[in-house]
Amino acid sequence: MNEVKHVEVAIKVPVIDSLSDDELSEIAHMRDGRWSAQTKALLEQFETTKLDLNSGWASTWTGWCCPCCQREKPRIARVSSSGILLCRLEYHHDHILDLAKRIYREHNPRNEDREINIQVSRAKDALMPFIERFERTLICIDCNLAEGRAKLELGTEMEGDFTFTPSEIATFITVAPNRVHEVDVEKARLAWLAAKDDFADRIDFTRRMAQRIASGRHRREVAPGQRVHRQTHDRDVIYRLFARAMPSSYSHQLGMRIEMRSISNDGAGRSQRPKRQPKVQPPTxxxxxxxxxxxxxxxxxxxxxxxxxxxxxxxxxxxxxxxxxxxxxxxxxxxxxxxxxxxxxxxxxxxxxxxxxxxxxxxxxxxxxxxxxxxxxxxxxxxxxxxxxxxxxxxxxxxxxxxxxxxxxxxxxxRRAIDMAIANAPLIEAIEDYWNHRSRAIEAFADVKRTTEIMSWSWSKARDCIGYELAKTNGWELDDGDAHANWLLKEAQRIFDFEETIS
Structure with a gap:
């Protein structure tokens, strides 16, 4: 019988901030950023030193192509009116899901039975792919802007939660290198009319399923204990050896540090101000x-x-x-x-x-x-x-x-203000997500507090219930659910402390 020998692992962890651009390019070869040769070439081509490069651009390789307009990155990048090179990709998702989740929550409010909560949450997650018309898709900033302009022009003609799919966007844009797309509103209208009945049918399906789940149908018993592990992959073993070799202070955040090194936001707070005009008569x-x-x-x-x-x-x-x-x-x-x-x-x-x-x-x-x-x-x-x-x-x-x-x-x-407002659609989504996150954190805090009072349990035991529910709902290990619960409760306390200072 062969002996299993102890494996010594010698690991030298790169300090991301101290790497040269060329060294970072070797490590992050399937990503992009302000350090890449292509980005530097684009800055030189457009004769600017100001760069607005977001995490969507940084998360993709230099040869990425937009699925809507079929432009590659060198043909997407453009200079703003303020002389800033815009290198931005945005996630485009179907807003029908936002409506579907609202309908689902109305029919299936949270209750005191955690097993039912888990089943209802799992049913919701299983239902959503049958409702959305397209998967969340990374597209260029100009295609995202074009979709927003089309919806703005059509206004009340179309449902507020309707979203054009990437393939539909492609039908009503006129594309040119390094420029904002032109939008054919009539073609956008035809795309909406073609999808209108399907949109209504999906909403009807959502309401029917939400009612069925609320009435106790489609229940699926939650398996007790931890998730069963399947075949072990080499990467799992290598990561365990890596983690064991690292000092306890290591934060395991190499990916996040690469992203922070990659993105750039030179556009924030900068403008090219015109010459000051003559003053009017001031007050005495x-x-x-x-x-x-x-x-x-x-x-x-x-x-x-x-x-x-x-x-x-x-x-x-x-x-x-x-x-x-x-x-x-x-x-x-x-x-x-x-x-x-x-x-x-x-x-x-x-x-x-x-x-x-x-x-x-x-x-x-x-x-x-x-x-x-x-x-x-x-x-x-x-x-x-x-x-x-x-x-x-x-x-x-x-x-x-x-x-x-x-x-x-x-x-x-x-007209420029409207363009800016359309471009801020991802920010509006992020703000909505922040308030949803706040609600989740405060709801978790309230659940733990309520459980300690009703069951006379310790805080940590009540917290374990939240961790269990998170783990079973999301298919995580129980330890991962506990860690997420700890973070969520910490976020709730941070929000309470912050809001007290501004009240």
């Missing part, structure tokens, strides 16, 4: 004092100190004062929300389990902006249905305003 000291006295009673004005500048147009309190149509000086400051990207490595990995897109929101902050900048969003919503409070970011407002004129309303190119 007495007139400004009158405005200040009146507005001091509002919370936002009081929160803005004497050194405050609008973060979008860079004007102080005095310069945002302007005359109304009745000839009276007026000014207001508004509180708006700015959403911030997630920067915790563990949260990024775990949030992507449920996230619809690549952008992951970790938190938000309240920002004080002037009435003229706030009015840009209000006017956008008035001019075009379908946009919301978050359709334009603070960076977008800076770009649109350019060099602001004191004591005057901003002159805005609203």
């Amino acid at each position: 000291d007495a007139e400004f004092a009158g405005v200040d006295a009146t507005q001091r009673e509002t919370k936002a004005w009081a929160l803005a100190d004497s050194d405050w500048l609008c973060p979008c147009c860079a004007r102080p309190k005095r310069e945002i004062c302007r005359k109304s149509k009745r000839g009276l000086w007026t000014a207001r400051i508004h509180r708006v929300v700015e959403y911030l990207p997630e920067d915790d490595e563990e949260s990024l990995v775990r949030r992507r389990i449920d996230a619809a897109g690549q952008t992951i929101i970790g938190s938000y902050r309240q920002v004080l902006i002037c009435h003229d900048c706030r009015n840009i969003v209000a006017e956008l919503q008035r001019r075009q249905a379908g946009f919301g409070e978050n359709s334009l970011t603070l960076n977008d407002l800076r770009e649109l305003v350019g060099s602001a004129i004191p004591h005057s309303q901003h002159g805005i190119d609203f």
Whole structure:
């Protein structure tokens, strides 16, 4: 009989941040990033040093081709009006699933029986592939924009939760290298009409199945214990040896560090401002004092100190004062929300389990902006249905305003604003995902707290119930379910602490 000998593994883990671009290219040869030879060549070709390259672009190889427009990366990259090279790919998913999940939740609310909750969740996951018209697909930013423009043009003619498939998008776009697509609205209308009955049929199917599951049909008993392991793969053995050889402090986040090294966001907060136009007549000291006295009673004005500048147009309190149509000086400051990207490595990995897109929101902050900048969003919503409070970011407002004129309303190119709002569709999805994540975390916290009170259990024992449910619902090992439960509860506490500071 052969003896099984102890295997010594000598591993030298690369420090990603210290690698040269060429060395990183060797390690991450099936990825792309600001370090790749192709990206550098594109920057030189378009004569710019500014780069906006997202994780979708970074996650694919240099020869990737868009399934809609059939362009490869060198023909997709283009320069924005601000001189930034845009290298962006976006996940395109079927919004019929959002509607289907809402319908499903209405018929199958969560209850106290965890085994039923597991069965209902599994039934939902099994049902969704039968409802969606296409799988989540990575497409170029211009195809994603074209789909948004088509839906905007058709407006109320089509269902709000309808999404064009990648093959349907291809039928109504006119493609050119390194340019935004032109959209044929009539062809888009024909694509919608061709899919309309199928869309309605899938929604009807969703309602019928949600009712059947709610009535106790399609139950499937949950197997106790851990998942049965199948054939062992070489990569599993190698990873175990690797993990054993690493110091306990090693975080196992090489992939995340490569992504952070790959992406670039030079576009944030930058704009090419036009020359400043002549000032109008400012208010006198007495007139400004009158405005200040009146507005001091509002919370936002009081929160803005004497050194405050609008973060979008860079004007102080005095310069945002302007005359109304009745000839009276007026000014207001508004509180708006700015959403911030997630920067915790563990949260990024775990949030992507449920996230619809690549952008992951970790938190938000309240920002004080002037009435003229706030009015840009209000006017956008008035001019075009379908946009919301978050359709334009603070960076977008800076770009649109350019060099602001004191004591005057901003002159805005609203066609450009609409294009920006359409391009922000992934951000809107990320914001919705953030609030869904918040609900999941707080729901888990409430479940544990309720269980400790009803069953007189310890916190850790009640937590184990949440871990078990997560593991069985998602087909994980029980230890993985416990780890996810711990993270989810930690997120709930972080959210509670954060929201207490801003209340």
